[in-house]
Amino acid sequence: METYLDVTLLERGPEDRGITGKPGSTKARIERNALKLFAAKGVDGVSIKEIAHACGISNGAMYRHFESKDSLAQTLFQAIHANLLNVLTSRLEPGDDLATSVRALVMAYCDLAERDPAAFAYHLTARNTVLARAGDGGADPSDLLTRRLEAAMAAGDVPAADPELKSAMALGVVLQAAEYRLYGRIKTRLTDHVDAFVAAIMAVLHSQG
DSSP, X not given: XXXXXXXXXXXXXXXXXXXXXXXXXXXXXXXXXXXXXXXXXXXXXXXXXXXXHHHTOOHHHHHHHOSSHHHHHHHHHHHHHHHHHHHHHHTOOTTOOHHHHHHHHHHHHHHHHHHOHHHXXXXXXXXXXXXXXXXXXXXXXXXXXXXHHHHHHHTTSSOOOOHHHHHHHHHHHHHHHHHHHHTTSOOSOGGGGHHHHHHHHHHHHHSOO
């Protein structure tokens, strides 16, 4: 059975807000419409003309804010990454243990997924496209998890392993569920399952190998 992105989810969220633009500004309107279009069709499936039309502005007005579609896509991706990291670090103290760090990470992702589905959908679906072209996603919340995991391994709190691999496996617990949510295969809010996500991730991190 074919599954399709639940585009109704993309309409939820702050309509007057972009990611870097001042709420209510033309730049914010460009970013908001680009997020929804990029999430629904992919970066390659959307033209500058289409974004401008959705915003009710000219192509020239678009270029006054972003030099290209790729520049817009990269700006959005890096800003979403940075915002996630800021939310995560605001909830953590340097001495917090691994379980606390995992819960904060899960909450940051789940909160974004429910509060601003278009931003989360774009972040989730554009990773390969944006990173393949630019090679830099900016501030990355997964790096914080990797560092906390390395410290936990050094302290003997979890089995020694490749921390990048374990970090990727841990994030997969949330991101795969989030993808199912975007495609309508999961109907409940991700924030309803934080405890289950945390338990599953801790089981992954405590596994051997």
